[in-house]
Every structure is written in C-alpha cells, then in structure tokens.
Amino acid sequence: MEVKKAGGIFYVKLDDGSKAYVATETGSGVVKILETYVPDKYRGRGYARILTEKVIEYARSNNLKILPVCSYAIGYFMKNKELRDILVDEVKNLSEDEWGRLYEERVREEARKRA
Numbered sequence: 341m342e343v344k345k346a347g348g349i350f351y352v353k354l355d356d357g358s359k360a361y362v363a364t365e366t367g368s369g370v371v372k373i374l375e376t377y378v379p380d381k382y383r384g385r386g387y388a389r390i391l392t393e394k395v396i397e398y399a400r401s402n403n404l405k406i407l408p409v410c411s412y413a414i415g416y417f418m419k420n421k422e423l424r425d426i427l428v429d430e431v432k433n434l435s436e437d438e439w440g441r442l443y444e445e446r447v448r449e450e451a452r453k454r455a
Contacts, residue, residue: 343394350391350398354379360387362395362413370428371399376412392416399426407431411446418443 341352351361360378364371373395378387392413399406405428408414417424417431418439424432434442 341390343391345394345398350394352387352391354382354387358382360391362388362391364395366404369404370407371395371404372407372409373413375410388412389416396423396426409446411443411450414439414443414446 343350343352345351348364348366349361350364351359353359358379360382361376362373363375363377364373366372373392376388376392378385396406398404406413406426407428408417408431417427418436431442
C-alpha cells in the first residue's frame with residue numbers, strides 16, 4: 341500500500357476510491373497530528389496505524405518532534421510507549437494516568453464537534 345503526502349495530509353486511496361488520512365500541521369520543529377480518519381467500512385484493518393507510522397517516519401527523517409492532538413494519535417502513543425522519544429517534551433513524560441485523562445478529554449472534545 342502506497343502512502344502519499346499532499347501538504348500536511350498523509351493518505352492512502354482505498355478500493356472504492358475513498359481515502360484514509362492523517363491530517364498534520366508542521367511548524368517550529370513540531371508535527372501536530374490533528375486528525376486521523378478511516379471510512380467506516382475500512383476501520384480495523386490497520387490503515388490508521390500505517391498512516392501514523394508514516395508520520396513518525398517523516399518526523400524522524402526531518403528531525404521533527406510530534407504532538408499528538410487527535411484521540412487516535414494519543415491512543416497510539418499510549419499503546420506504543422517505546423516510540424515516545426519522538427514526542428514533544430510536554431507529553432513525552434506524562435504518567436499513564438495523565439495519558440488516560442488526555443485521551444478521554446480529546447474523545448469528549450471530538451464527540452462535541454461531531455454533535
């Protein structure tokens with residue numbers, strides 16, 4: 341599967357022509373992961389993980405740090421503690437409880453935006 345990048349969007353084209361993507365914003369040495377989206381019928385197949393890993397690869401190759409903003413990215417780094425070295429200092433050393441609170445807060449905020 342080929343991950344493409346257009347501006348701050350990392351994406352893959354899916355079989356039906358739709359796209360799964362991760363939206364980012366880069367500035368001051370930091371890549372913010374703002375949104376991760378996979379169409380409903382393609383969820384659970386690893387697309388979000390693959391896209392997030394491509395953002396990490398991009399950040400590492402460009403000497404950038406990552407700030408996970410969306411709930412998927414926060415959850416990804418909660419599960420993959422060994423990759424937290426790429427994160428900005430403000431989140432890199434959060435306790436597991438703090439990670440959990442950050443995740444729950446973001447999930448609530450995203451739900452409010454969809455409502």
